Amino acid sequence: MGMKKQSALLLALCLFALVLAMCLYSAPRLAQEATAYAQAAPVVVIDAGHGGEDGGASSPDGVLESGLNLQxxxxxxxxxxxAGVETMMLRETDTxxxxxxxxxxxxxxxxDLKNRVLRTNQAPNAVLLSVHQNFFTEAKYRGAQVFYAKTDGSRELAEAMQAALRTGVDPDNHRQAKPSQGVYLMEHVNGTAVLxxxxxxxxxxxxALLQDEGYQQRLSAAVCGALTEWLEGRGTEDEV
Known part of the structure; x- marks a missing residue:
């Protein structure tokens, strides 16, 4: 074998050994990073309030809250x-x-309430999104509103959602995000939680609007857009 061929073969073997060493060195670190990412990735637990024989609030003409919550x-x-966010539904049917x-x-x-808390807290790195409809004795009140738990990140997420609802759904809605009071689920979950x-x-x-598919989609998009932005921002903070 000529000198040039021997040199080329030796160089190729050296390069192969170098690449192999780099792969062997990097594999454990990459596996650890992948595991850490999987563990840190949030699961959005979606709670459609009420259900089954518990219809929740009802409009004067008989529209039940539980059905709208699920929709x-x-x-x-x-x-x-x-958007690539992992989710978990607490209920997917009228039950x-x-x-x-x-x-x-x-x-x-x-x-029912204890089971909702248990399932939420069992989800890894859970972020709770609880969906409800409001009701008041006077018919003049209107507008979506977001409430937040005392847990870390809840207020920031609720305020982001409230702003998105104002911008994307109803510019005349001047309601502010508020702390949740007396809601069992919100008081007993461990992670970030909004209602x-x-x-x-x-x-x-x-x-009538709440039953309209286009309005449902627009309101849902505002809520989910704010949530995904908040999740992305939290991920950036974790990397710093």
Whole structure:
């Protein structure tokens, strides 16, 4: 074998050994980074409030909150999944989440709420998005509003969602994000949590809007857009 061929072969072997060493060195680190990313990736837990025999609030003409909650929640799930966000639905049908064997409305309600808390807290790095409809004794009130838990990040997320709802859905909605008070689910979850009241079933005009598919999609898009931006911002902070 000529000197040039020997030199070329030796160079090729050296390069191969170098690449192999780099791969062997990098593999554990890359595996650790992938594992850390998987562990840190948030799961958005979507809670369609009420369900089953618990219809929640009802409009004067009989539109139940539980059905609207589920419609909005399913739209939000689809939008978030399209954006690459991992989601988990607490319910996907018109059903309550109480444990089998419960009897009586009060016992079923307590069990339902505890199960929602348990499932949310079991999700890795959970961010709770609870969906509801509002109601008041006077019909004049209207507008979506976001409430937040005491946990880290909840207020910032709620304020971002409220701003998005004003910009993308209703510029005349001057409601502010507020702390949640007396809501069992919001008081017992461990992670970031917001509750979106999509509108007032006590207002006939808004009830009609809440049933409109286009309006549902627009409101859901505003909420999910704010949520994905917040998640991206949190990811950037974690990298610093």
């Amino acid at each position: 909005f929640a399913l739209r939000m799930r689809d939008l978030l999944q399209f 309550a989440l109480y444990t089998d064997g419960c009897s009586g409305i009060a016992e079923k309600k307590v069990s 979106v009241e999509c509108g007032f079933l006590s207002n006939a005009a808004e009830t």
